[in-house]
Amino acid sequence: MTRLRDLTISLPPRWRRRSDPDHGLLLQARAPGTPPSGTRPELVLRCTVVDGDLDAWRATALDELRKRLDDFDLEDEDAFELEGRPVHYARFSHRHGLAALISEQWSWLLGTTGLTLTGTVAREDYADWCEVFEAVAATLEPDPRAA
Template structure:
């Protein structure tokens, strides 16, 4: 993460969170409640340096996911303004073992920093968690630190 910026996000209060758990991960949060599907809903915020625009960066990411994720399928692809920035939104699915996983992903590029927020859940649980993921995305802010 660029030390000139701070990323803030509000996750659901009862979720278990880890901040800076791994290189490039700002926060990872997992629901304490595990649905009947057995796949715990998860939110992950990542940041990486980006030397291209939002559309190109996310296009490269989709190509990489198509190779890396089992049965990857892009279901929705959009760009729109959220708060002060243009955001790329993608909904995609993949298989994790026997589980059909559905992900909502928002991405921003701010001053050369690429930020993604990904909410992952088993497909049968998506109707329960999609609004939670959207609410969290609406809280993400990139704040410039004073020099």
């Protein structure tokens, strides 16, 4: 379990971690090995100030991703509760160089602070990692004082 400022999150063992909280990067973690696809699985937790509600914030964020990422395609989107907290979920495909990627995002709004956890893997590795990403998302525990 990793404690980052006002939250905790459980990551797979031996994942390399770094952070830059002054720039909104609470955590970047990468798998210790590279699968045959050549793309190392990665989890990134970011925070940002949000002016508005969860749905509006995520709609704007997805529009920005659509403009920035090559071959962006929103494959799934949902809003539900995860461990008792409202969360917005999105899964989308995109390209980085020659690599076809899948990213999953879980986003929470705590007052005016938005948290987004993004898991990214090569498309061919997605079936091996989707449950790992979901399990990590379920462990995110923001301190109620963070709101």
